[in-house]
Amino acid sequence: MGRTKEDHVDRILAQWRRERPELDVEPMGIFGRLKRLTTHIGREVDAVLLKYGLSSSAFDVLATLRRSGFPYRLSPGELLGMTMVSSGTMTNRIDQLEKAGFVERLFNPEDRRSVLIALTEKGLATVEEAVGAHVANQQRLTCNLTAEDKADLDRLLRKFLSEFE
Amino acid sequence: MGRTKEDHVDRILAQWRRERPELDVEPMGIFGRLKRLTTHIGREVDAVLLKYGLSSSAFDVLATLRRSGFPYRLSPGELLGMTMVSSGTMTNRIDQLEKAGFVERLFNPEDRRSVLIALTEKGLATVEEAVGAHVANQQRLTCNLTAEDKADLDRLLRKFLSEFE
């Protein structure tokens, strides 16, 4: 009977069952696997983006600008609304990207509180290449899952996520 | 035809399809949802653990000691092997927990390179309470998923994770 091999999370759950048998640890298995999976994926993603001189934080910003379409400009506030980070974090990301020459800050003459963050030519060229490699990497990482697995996983994640947003 | 509502990730994918129609973005949907989900879950988990004065990093260490069984002692190296963090991170976690009185360092007379990290009485009492609340919280967060959903999700995550470990 195709018994699946015991993994790291199974061992953790077995310990809890021994020590605290009254706890229902099924959800803990899901959360544990989610967390480990995300850590592994983060490392794989970082390794590819590093080839383009980008951290995944930096890539997030450049990719958000790129997919917003020509002329690849958004305000910090708009970037903020698309990226689940705090305003301080976004300011810091923009500062780093500006120092590296990937984006520039354009002043908005109509509202001097606000600025526009624009991809530079270098930023555009970099993100165009990086996003291709990134997507190829994502395909590589999911190639052991069947088409049905991927569809099911996506459906379940969407349902789970809908609880939060 | 129960059409599912468009979510944040759908909007991102739609932008990429417009801007770079040659890219196959199905895997990107999975990774995007995984990432957002993990971020939301992390916040919910942190909120509960905070009631016990614990960060999720601190809880990880205390929980690892607790589930290892009586007398709740492990070496830093053993803790390291169970937690996906670097040795510097583990040293720092132990330092903080020691300062807070949750663990103590016991010297090993048989091998003076090594020490044992032991739960204090306060550490044990705290983690016993916290783990109960944590598990209850995990159940709350998954209560919108059916039993079948949870089993399917766990199976798919296990399969995906097996690629990495």
Place this chain on the structure above:
DNA sequence: ACTTTTTATCTTGACGTCAAGATACCTGCT
């Protein structure tokens, strides 16, 4: 006009993490 409130962005200080290397000790070879 002038004050108040809201909006947009940036600054600060603290924290957790990592990679790389330092330190101290043990073990096994000669």
Place this chain on the structure above:
DNA sequence: AGCAGGTATCTTGACGTCAAGATAAAAAGT
């Protein structure tokens, strides 16, 4: 016995993040 290499832990310096608050400008109320 003495030394080479391996093991266990800790230190350092850099980075990314956040919460909270500061700054500046626009909008709304009077």
